[in-house]
Amino acid sequence: MDFIVKESLLFWKIIKFLLPAVPSTIYITLLSFIFALILGLIVALMKLSHVKILQIIARVYVDVLRGVPLLVQIFFIYFGLGKILKLSQFPAGIIAISICYSAYMSEIFRAGILAIPKGQNDASSSLGMTSWQTKWHVILPQSFRIVVPPIFNDFIACLKDSSLVSIIGLRELTRAGREFYSSYFVDFETWFIVGLIYLIMTLVLSKLSRYMEKRLKLP
Amino acid sequence: MIKVLNVFKCHDKIPVLADVSFQIDKGEVVVVMGPSGSGKTTLLRCINGLDTYDKGEIFIEGVLVTKQNINEVRKNIGIVFQEFNLFLHLTVLENIMLSQRIVLKRSFDTARAKSMDLLNKVGLLNKVSSYPSQLSGGQKQRVAIARALAMDPKIMLFDEPTSALDPEMTGEVLEVMKTLAKEGMTMLVASHEMSFVKEVSTKIIFLDHGEIVESDTTEKMFNLPSHERTRKFLNNFITKQVCYTKEYPVEKQK
Numbered sequence: 502m503d504f505i506v507k508e509s510l511l512f513w514k515i516i517k518f519l520l521p522a523v524p525s526t527i528y529i530t531l532l533s534f535i536f537a538l539i540l541g542l543i544v545a546l547m548k549l550s551h552v553k554i555l556q557i558i559a560r561v562y563v564d565v566l567r568g569v570p571l572l573v574q575i576f577f578i579y580f581g582l583g584k585i586l587k588l589s590q591f592p593a594g595i596i597a598i599s600i601c602y603s604a605y606m607s608e609i610f611r612a613g614i615l616a617i618p619k620g621q622n623d624a625s626s627s628l629g630m631t632s633w634q635t636k637w638h639v640i641l642p643q644s645f646r647i648v649v650p651p652i653f654n655d656f657i658a659c660l661k662d663s664s665l666v667s668i669i670g671l672r673e674l675t676r677a678g679r680e681f682y683s684s685y686f687v688d689f690e691t692w693f694i695v696g697l698i699y700l701i702m703t704l705v706l707s708k709l710s711r712y713m714e715k716r717l718k719l720p
Numbered sequence: 721m722i723k724v725l726n727v728f729k730c731h732d733k734i735p736v737l738a739d740v741s742f743q744i745d746k747g748e749v750v751v752v753m754g755p756s757g758s759g760k761t762t763l764l765r766c767i768n769g770l771d772t773y774d775k776g777e778i779f780i781e782g783v784l785v786t787k788q789n790i791n792e793v794r795k796n797i798g799i800v801f802q803e804f805n806l807f808l809h810l811t812v813l814e815n816i817m818l819s820q821r822i823v824l825k826r827s828f829d830t831a832r833a834k835s836m837d838l839l840n841k842v843g844l845l846n847k848v849s850s851y852p853s854q855l856s857g858g859q860k861q862r863v864a865i866a867r868a869l870a871m872d873p874k875i876m877l878f879d880e881p882t883s884a885l886d887p888e889m890t891g892e893v894l895e896v897m898k899t900l901a902k903e904g905m906t907m908l909v910a911s912h913e914m915s916f917v918k919e920v921s922t923k924i925i926f927l928d929h930g931e932i933v934e935s936d937t938t939e940k941m942f943n944l945p946s947h948e949r950t951r952k953f954l955n956n957f958i959t960k961q962v963c964y965t966k967e968y969p970v971e972k973q974k
Contacts, residue, residue: 623770624805624864628819628871629794638818643809719809720851 508690515681515694522677523698529594529673530660536599537659538652541606546636548611559607566604572665574601579669594666602659609651613644646717653710657703664699674698721746722767722875722908727776729762729930736762737773738930744875744923749907751917751938754927755953760910761802763927764877767908768797781874795823798868799877802884804860806852806867812839813848816867824871831870838866842896858889865896876900878909918942926950 548559566574579593588596617640625635667676678695682688722744729737737759744750752760765771767778769790778785780793807815816835820826826834839845842862852860861881868876878897882890894916901907901920911917917924917938924941926934926949934941934950945951 618805620801620803620805621807623765623801624807624867625819627768627770627794627797627799628867629791629823630819631791634822638822639807643807646809720854 511687511690512694515687515691518681519674519677519694519698522672522674523702525671526660526663526673526675527702529598529666529671530656530663533595533598533663534602534656534659536595537602537606540599540603542610544603544607545610545614548607549614563604563607566601567608571597571601571662572668575665575669590666590669590671594669594671598659598663598666601662602655605655606652609648609655610644612651613648614640616647617643646719649713649717650710653706653713656710657706660702660706661699721779721781721906723779723782724763724767725777725779727763727766727773727778729759729766729771729773729775735930737766740776740927740930740932742925742932742935744906744908746874746906747904748923749901749905749909749921750923750925751921752908752910752925752927753912753917753953754933758927759930760927761879762930764799764879764908764910767877768794768799770799791823795871796874797877798871798873798875799879800861800864800868800881802880804852804857804864804884806860806863808852811849811851812844812855812863815852815863816870819867820870834870835866838869839863841869841899842866843892856889857885858892861885861889861893862896865893865900869900875906875908878907878911880910880912882911882913926953928953 544559544562547555548563550556569577575594575597578597579588579590582588583593621639621643622635625639626632630638663673664675667673667679670676674695678691682691685691724743725741727737727740728735740759740763742750752763754760762771766773767780767785769785769787781796783789783793785793807818810818813832813835816838817828817831820831820834821828824831836845836848839848842865844859844862844866847855847859847863852863855863865881881897882893885893890913894913897907897909897916898920909916909921921938924936924938925932926941926945926947928949934945934947936945941950942954945954
């Protein structure tokens with residue numbers, strides 16, 4: 502009985518310590534992911550454009566950023582570029598996650614755009630729409646529905662990978678967990694709770710993904 | 721008015737269109753016939769710039785079609801595809817309104833009124849808020865026709881509009897096309913529907929291997945086609961098609 506009470510109190514203490522760090526994790530994830538979405542869409546459109554040079558830039562961008570570990574990218578941007586550009590931890594972390602994930606996003610968007618039958622393009626061009634109007638009003642709204650599940654998949658991955666920025670000292674959930682651990686030396690309980698909080702957040706995202714899919718489904 | 725002058729197109733060194741020239745005047749209803757692979761679709765797609773051609777010139781309403789003015793030219797030409805190509809994420813009404821709003825910059829109310837008019841014309845007022853996936857093939861094709869008409873085109877191109885339909889549904893689409901022809905629309909139709917060809921077409925172009933084998937008024941083509949190839953093709957089709965050229969009236973509105 503004594504043990505249970507002691508453990509519960511410890512858990513409560515950990516949770517109280519960690520919860521203030523949760524908004525920071527959410528903030529980092531959301532901000533990075535929104536940038537990644539915008540960048541990813543731009544890169545996807547570049548890759549699908551008819552301008553050779555844009556295609557090449559996009560291809561190199563994706564290959565490089567997808568081929569280097571995120572952790573290495575974070576180190577490179579914070580310690581490497583950061584020194585030159587005087588980046589603090591927060592922008593460095595956000596930039597690293599954004600560009601890394603934009604590479605994945607661009608491939609998702611590209612697949613989503615290519616999945617739309619050519620006839621849709623024919624129809625809208627034949628009605629006098631320019632290729633941008635076609636993309637914006639006809640192709641993208643349809644691709645969007647296709648890419649929702651894979652995008653949420655990466656959103657969840659992005660949330661988990663946001664823990665990597667703790668390494669450059671950005672204070673978020675994982676960092677807070679390390680702080681707690683180094684003052685109280687309770688490893689099992691600390692990391693159990695940190696994991697649990699991540700799990701709850703990702704489960705909420707999965708639920709949201711399913712809801713969006715249902716909402717966007719065409720009859 | 722469409723004027724096609726010596727148009728050539730090759731695909732992997734195989735000629736798809738070879739020296740195609742013809743002219744369609746205002747109010748004419750011209751049918752392009754020919755076996756599959758004869759270049760009917762390519763010809764229609766070249767006319768409104770969905771396909772490019774290697775040599776030759778195409779004039780629409782007296783204007784030479786180029787890459788630069790293609791979007792302007794397209795406002796004058798409507799095309800109806802074999803596969804409908806309705807915008808799947810939009811309702812029937814939105815499908816017809818979209819290009820009016822974006823390309824012609826019509827106000828919401830004007831575009832809506834125009835769309836309702838056209839839906840009434842093709843007999844689909846009761847499907848305004850349905851999605852394409854909820855329609856039958858014949859209904860989809862009628863929406864596609866309305867969508868093309870919404871741009872007030874001077875010329876309509878039809879690329880085998882009934883080939884993807886069940887024989888039962890071709891009637892309702894042909895009925896709309898016939899009405900359109902009788903109203904004086906200039907039409908270029910790739911079709912083998914004998915009921916349509918006989919009733920409303922003024923001229924037939926017979927295409928084979930990308931070449932115009934023969935081209936004359938409908939009457940002459942049916943009575944005395946001068947080429948053996950045309951004769952064989954027409955005979956084949958007339959005998960085959962008689963069995964399902966029943967008439968189906970367009971759905972009446974409640």
